[in-house]
Amino acid sequence: MILTLQTPRPLSRLPRFLPFSTNASITLNQSQPATCTSPPPPHSQILSTRHSLLSRQFSAADLLRSHLNRLNLTEPHLRSFLHLPDPSDLLAQADSLDRRIAAGEDVGPLAGVLVAVKDNICTADMPSTGGSRILEGYRPPFDATAVKRAKELGAIVVGKTNLDEFGMGSTTEGSAFQVTANPWDLSRVPGGSSGGSAAAVSARQCVVSLGSDTGGSVRQPASFCGVVGLKPTYGRVSRFGLMAYASSLDTIGCFGSSVADAGILLHAISGHDRFDATSSNQIPKFISQDVPNFLSHFVSASSFESKPLKGLRVGLIRETIGDGVDAGVISAIHSAASHFEELGCSVNEVSLPSFSLGLPAYYILASSESSSNLSRYDGIRYGNQVYADELDSLYGSSRANGFGSEVKMRILMGTYALSAGYYDAYYKRAQQVRTIIRNSFTEALNQNDILISPAAPSPAYKIGEKKNDPLAMYAGDIMTVNVNLAGLPALVLPCGFVEGGTAGLPIGLQMIGAAFGEEELLRVGHIFEQTLENCRFVPPIIAEDIAS
């Protein structure tokens, strides 16, 4: 039963009638082995949280305690978080929310929703280290705009998550502090660089989380951890407060256990910000005059037509299902393509010329830009200082002491590529390759509504496997970097399993859309997800807890 409350302006965005099952999140069915069929597909935790709170089925404090219990049980095994606040602070926020609900006050659309934030996104009331010793203990004097907006809409920030230092890495092993484990197999990596944020959502330690995606750092961990990862169009979400790695490529992205949740979080944090000169004024395609249209995409499968995606042209990128990609991944993507066809789409293979050039171009651009961006960490105005009698030595020692090896190497490579005499050979050529890649995507998206590919060439690999071989690690980014070069939005959702671990390892499908076309991606992704005849993507580590 839905209580009728006075709905304030933010709430009016939500349909008054919740069109799908309103079971609260903690009555999920027990996860079953990867080969079985259909417990109900995931629906929106955010919307069911809202329903539970407004109908007084549960209190915000109850929901918080339930998540914190699970977090405390799983965290020693996962190590997703670099910082967890005092639980009494969080309970105070939850209690305050419960009082406001009881008093009939307006509460925002993210009220009571637990959000984890990647530690390279600034939070004023919690340390923000960027995964680096050079910022160990640093407390920013401001919140990132994305965090500020989520909090204004009622979200509770449950902690700061682990990452590869400054976003440089694909495994989260590059953190200066700890290695996060994959909830599906504790001996495997969660992916990177937003591994902590992905693992936290995967293990239901929180409801949704924020990450950053510069070359795939939201999408690849989403694939490895079996959750939904959404990278918005460059310029959709303000980068103010995101510690800059490569300014022309960085984006803040969202993780959720369903497409709807990732989409609702994105909606909350998007929009122009005067503190980010690259943030767009363009009215997103999902904020129209008739705002409820956005959420009305997330309807229950029972209301779908028989071919709900009829007429949609899907392009499968040929270069992503060939040599060098795991057979299990290729098979999962082909199954996904068949699923699209069942939904009424026409699926064709499309070739993106120069696809493979994107990887070296990306690493040239990213290393170069990072060498410039990380020059601010000099131990003078913030961060950890190693004192020396001369300024140059102070810089040199503070940075040598504070940065890890991968960061040092990328700074050195970037310094080389930008050196006088080399700029034309490397950086400029990489920018030209960027133009070629952008144009090839534009052309492909003229002939197709969305493009699909795997999010990674393999499932999650073992911790330590790629540690000493930079090129082997970089090679895994082949599926994701071109999207950053082109600045396009992309959604990754779990579409199947391969063997490994105790219950299989998840595989993510990447869907790429036209610039500012997030609404279409979310609409299509939601339909794909809700009709997928497969199991819930709930990792075995929490299966029992979820069932009880």
Added chain:
Amino acid sequence: MGGVGAMVKGASYSYAVFCGSFLRSPRLSFSIHNKKKKLLKFRSFSSKSTCSSLQPPDVSRLAKTAQISLTPDEIEEFAPKIQQVIDWFGQLQDVDLQSVEPSIRAETENNLRDNVPETFDHRDAMIGAVPSYEDPYIKVPRVLSMD
């Protein structure tokens, strides 16, 4: 000229195979390692001839430019890895990029805010983060040295 052309073509092929070999499953790592060695040799030779004007990276000099004091051990550890990646970057030399405009970033509008100063409300928190502060100065060691 034909000879150099052939080497350039060969270089592109070897780069593509090189990248491809890294995309294979790690179960094949032993054979990849051998392949890698062979390809590395071929590549460094060809990259010298296609980019003969570019000196290979001098890690100590780069470290000085980047203001990072590396230990000799670190220099020894990083140099081959950096060399390997820079070589791999070199494959862009073989691409025909004439008349392609460089893109700084994806298409965005130029949204500058008004050039009006504002007061920052959390000055104390900002000052609190400074490692070495003596009101009202941020303390630094001497800037000029004799050498």
